Amino acid sequence: MDQQKCFKCDGDMQAFLKGSSSQSVKAPKPSSSSSSSAGEKKQRAVPWVEKYRPKCVDEVAFQEEVVAVLKKSLEGADLPNLLFYGPPGTGKTSTILAAARELFGPELYRQRVLELNASDERGIQVIREKVKNFAQLTVAGSRTDGKPCPPFKIIILDEADSMTNPAQAALRRTMEKESRTTRFCLICNYISRIIEPLTSRCSKFRFKPLANDIQQERLLKICEKENLQYSKEGIEALVRVSEGDLRKAITYLQSAARLNTEREITEQIIIEIAGVVPAKVIEDVLQICYRGHFEKLEIAVKDLIDQGYAATNILNQLHDVVIEEKLNDKQKSVITEKMAEVDKCLSDGADEYLQLLSLCSVVMQQAIHNT
Known part of the structure; x- marks a missing residue:
């Protein structure tokens, strides 16, 4: 029981808990309005991404396999260690938060869940101190609604692929040693950046882009x-x-x-x-390339940059259009190879105007050969 008291008083841990400030402060309730209107006023200040975040596992969209496994686990009030990976915005964090709320209820949720994001320090010292200390604490107690409450905590490591390799190696031992009191959920975009000893200790679920x-x-x-x-x-x-x-x-x-x-x-x-470039603008640039007017091409590309369009957006849209153009496979391969080089240069901080002009010159060269 002393450990439980220590757990409740641990101020450092509470600082990481999800929604500890936004959910605990309530707006003053006007005497002339109902409780529902007060709730609506409170919700208006919340971004819609948070306002319409799934509150339970059943509300998670399009991830049927994950939902099915989690529902079975929730029925038995138990969870394995989890690894969620997939593109951003597909519901990875929302899913585990909804599952934690169903497991622990609103009263115990803040005490039982520790969430660390990429904005926090993610070196080996954090794993050795904060994560390890939180994992070692035992928990007890029951839910006020009478539902079964599992005897473990959940540590959520969001964007785990940004963790250093030494930190991941330190986490491996903690996951194994504290399996009786703690479950881990690793969330990442690229599973290839998670070391094999961690992936082998977790049930892996791929989140698909939403249809x-x-x-x-x-x-x-x-x-x-x-x-x-x-x-x-x-x-x-x-x-x-x-x-x-x-x-x-x-x-x-x-x-x-x-x-x-x-x-x-x-x-x-x-x-x-x-910030999407209008389709007509992309089409006009391609038509200039096909006509072989380099002077006009210089002006058109400069105009694109001056209008504030992102070079990466232009590159992506050009790729989609070029793939559908009436060019042979060899010409398309030359253009797309150049696109890959330009994309790398842009990510390294190269000049947008020069890179786009270089790409459009290759498109012009291939179009002239086509004629």
């Missing part, structure tokens, strides 16, 4: 709850620019709603907010 119809369904529900006016083309553009990332789609939707309080959300508004 377009699933994203569209979720976005329409949010539009309905927020009383937003929207066009069909606007929602389709939202799904298209988010590329399977539901978090990005919801963020764009909220930005569009704040930008246009009285008008409907259209395709043009979404394109402007997402």
Whole structure:
């Protein structure tokens, strides 16, 4: 029991617990309004990504395998060590947080869950001190609602692929030694950056990019709850620019709603907010390449940069268009190889104008050979 008291008083651990400040402070309740209106006022200050985050495992979208395993584990009030990997915005963090809430209930959730993100220091010292100390503490007690409460805690290491190799090696021993009192959930985008001894100790689940119809369904529900006016083309553009990332789609939707309080959300508004280059602009640049006018190409590329379009966005959209163009396979391979070089140079901080001009020159060269 002394260990339990120590656990409750550990101020350092509480600083990492999810939502410790935002959920504990309640707005003063006006005497003339109902509790529901007070709750709505509190929710308005929360980003929609958090407001519509799944509250239980059943609300997680499109990840059927993960949901099925977690539901079985929740029925027995037990969990294995977990490793969630996949693209951003597919529900990895939301899933484990929802599972933890169902396991422990709202009262014990803050005491039993430690979440460390990439914004925290992720070296070996953190694993040796904070993670190890939290894992060693025993827990006891029961839920107030009478449901079974598992005798373990959960440590969530978000973006675990950013951890150093020595830190991952130190975590391996902690996972094995503290298996009686603690379960670990590692979350990452690239499983190849997690060392093999860690992956072998976890049940691995791949999170898939959300299908377009699933994203569209979720976005329409949010539009309905927020009383937003929207066009069909606007929602389709939202799904298209988010590329399977539901978090990005919801963020764009909220930005569009704040930008246009009285008008409907259209395709043009979404394109402007997402920073996507209009398809006509890309097509005009390609037409200049096909005609072989280098002077005009210089002006067109400079105009693209001057308008503030991101070079990486231009590169991605050019890739999608070039793949569909009437060029032979050899010409497409030459262009896409150059795109890979340009992408690497841009990530290293090279000049955007020179890189895009170099790429468009290769496209022009291949187009002239095609004619």
